[in-house]
Amino acid sequence: MSEMTTEGRTRLNRLPEWAALGKHREQLAGTHLRDLFAADPERGTRHTLRVGDLLLDHSKHLVTDETLELLRDLAAATDVAGLRDAMFRGEKINTTEDRAVLHTALRAPRDAVIEVDGENVVPAVHAVLDKMAAFADKVRSGEWTGHTGKPIKNVVNIGIGGSDLGPAMAYEVLRAYTRRDLTVRFVSNVDGADLHEAVRDLDPAETLFVVASKTFTTIETVTNATSARTWLLTGLKAGQEAVAKHFVALSTNAERVEEFGIDTANMFEFWDWVGGRYSYDSAIGLSLMIAIGPDRFREMLDGFHLVDEHFRTAPPEENAPLLLGLLGVWYGGFFDAQSHAVLPYSHYLSKFTAYLQQLDMESNGKSVDRQGEPVDWQTGPVVWGTPGTNGQHAYYQLIHQGTKLIPADFIGFARPVEDLTPGLVPQHDLLMANFFAQTQALAFGKTPDEVRAEGVPEELVPHKTFAGNHPTTTLLADALTPSVLGQLVALYEHKVFVQGAIWNIDSFDQWGVELGKVLAKRIEPVLTGDGAAEGLDSSTAGLVSAYRALRGRE
Numbered sequence: 001m002s003e004m005t006t007e008g009r010t011r012l013n014r015l016p017e018w019a020a021l022g023k024h025r026e027q028l029a030g031t032h033l034r035d036l037f038a039a040d041p042e043r044g045t046r047h048t049l050r051v052g053d054l055l056l057d058h059s060k061h062l063v064t065d066e067t068l069e070l071l072r073d074l075a076a077a078t079d080v081a082g083l084r085d086a087m088f089r090g091e092k093i094n095t096t097e098d099r100a101v102l103h104t105a106l107r108a109p110r111d112a113v114i115e116v117d118g119e120n121v122v123p124a125v126h127a128v129l130d131k132m133a134a135f136a137d138k139v140r141s142g143e144w145t146g147h148t149g150k151p152i153k154n155v156v157n158i159g160i161g162g163s164d165l166g167p168a169m170a171y172e173v174l175r176a177y178t179r180r181d182l183t184v185r186f187v188s189n190v191d192g193a194d195l196h197e198a199v200r201d202l203d204p205a206e207t208l209f210v211v212a213s214k215t216f217t218t219i220e221t222v223t224n225a226t227s228a229r230t231w232l233l234t235g236l237k238a239g240q241e242a243v244a245k246h247f248v249a250l251s252t253n254a255e256r257v258e259e260f261g262i263d264t265a266n267m268f269e270f271w272d273w274v275g276g277r278y279s280y281d282s283a284i285g286l287s288l289m290i291a292i293g294p295d296r297f298r299e300m301l302d303g304f305h306l307v308d309e310h311f312r313t314a315p316p317e318e319n320a321p322l323l324l325g326l327l328g329v330w331y332g333g334f335f336d337a338q339s340h341a342v343l344p345y346s347h348y349l350s351k352f353t354a355y356l357q358q359l360d361m362e363s364n365g366k367s368v369d370r371q372g373e374p375v376d377w378q379t380g381p382v383v384w385g386t387p388g389t390n391g392q393h394a395y396y397q398l399i400h401q402g403t404k405l406i407p408a409d410f411i412g413f414a415r416p417v418e419d420l421t422p423g424l425v426p427q428h429d430l431l432m433a434n435f436f437a438q439t440q441a442l443a444f445g446k447t448p449d450e451v452r453a454e455g456v457p458e459e460l461v462p463h464k465t466f467a468g469n470h471p472t473t474t475l476l477a478d479a480l481t482p483s484v485l486g487q488l489v490a491l492y493e494h495k496v497f498v499q500g501a502i503w504n505i506d507s508f509d510q511w512g513v514e515l516g517k518v519l520a521k522r523i524e525p526v527l528t529g530d531g532a533a534e535g536l537d538s539s540t541a542g543l544v545s546a547y548r549a550l551r552g553r554e
């Protein structure tokens, strides 16, 4: 493998900054977090950043001041700041799709100027936001009525991937801000059970379908939308004319929307410079906006923007997304960490990690660099996790005492959402005691001597010992507000960006999802009986044949 990429950039693991980190890692071997804290009583406070409403404690990481300096040197050598500025300027940094990457424009203030191909995109962003707000207000007030004149009581968002995970996650996160008399559901799976369960107790006359698809060609979404249309028209005993009052579209593809039968007056537009997994603050957030109201939605956008500005302007030593990105590069590159856990201590964040899985894994799950050459360093980790205390009684055992290094983010809030939801059971301090205890246990563990001092029989000492030294980030905010949600999401978006920049991969394409789609299209006619089974490998052919037999088609 050559030292240089085809564009004359030194390959990541041939950089002197990479080598310096490797050497430093060897020197750190055997250093325990216990030692680092003992050597520096101020460590906890020194290794804390503030970004907007977020307090970020990174003291429980396997790093010294020197590590952080070396990591920042690596960021400088790989020109993270240059790529960041190019992104904010609207340059086409998604090179394999020849597209700008401008989700940051979706939350830019009205007077901002951000150009793509010489055109300022900000006025169009705000025009769509205003159109969304007017529509959301009409639905919320009952002014928008269905075909029979009844107001809308149910909103069903149909979309998948970025057209589902973002709004579905944010709807859960901000449930305390939603109206209880409006049902909002999300359908994504092409398994008909998803749509069936979502609509079976709904009155079609009171139901609005929001069909969310950037391309409007995604088979799962088009199939679900078609079935939903049949359900609606059958239920209403009405013809195609009923569709206009019960279907709206969120898309970049007006032609396909029209073909489907949705009036383009009821289409909310976005643009090819918004990646699917970066899109829920675009028109894709319409269902969320209907649920929480336009004012709350705008608060969320302000939260995003606050972190965008932080990422764009904060010096490297204080730049939170840069720091989080670098820590991931450190563990993947020099500790061979394969995964990264995100563990929220808020029930409302139950879908947050699932959302981050697409954001991170679809962005950075790549094995060739921007020049198309294979990488020989770790890229994106497996991202996983569920709300904290549930995980404690499931997989935390492995994090504490297993053989794998799993860096983890702990996310918690000082003020319970019960402040907003009268009557919610007041258990917040217990939840947060667990939150603080876990990162403490992971970092410091319990030595064999400490175990012995408790009178534990010698043969059980190894079993009850906790090695500790497990790295964690703690993110603490006052309360889970719309703005804080925006801040959190932007923090992770930019962390993913930093890592992609350092690994020299295109974080904004997703070619890896294509093959399965093409093969499914080929296999479907074989399952239903019209297609020939030729060309299938013996395993797939056998499975397809077994399926056909079980369906009585052989």
Ligand SMILES: O=P(O)(O)OC[C@H]1O[C@](O)(CO)[C@@H](O)[C@@H]1O
Pocket (backbone or CB within 6 Å): 160, 161, 162, 163, 212, 213, 214, 215, 216, 217, 218, 221, 276, 277, 362, 510, 513
């Ligand atoms: O919004 P669309 O075009 O229906 O695409 C849905 C999802 O499919 C993907 O293209 C591939 O999974 C995602 O990137 C995207 O979020």
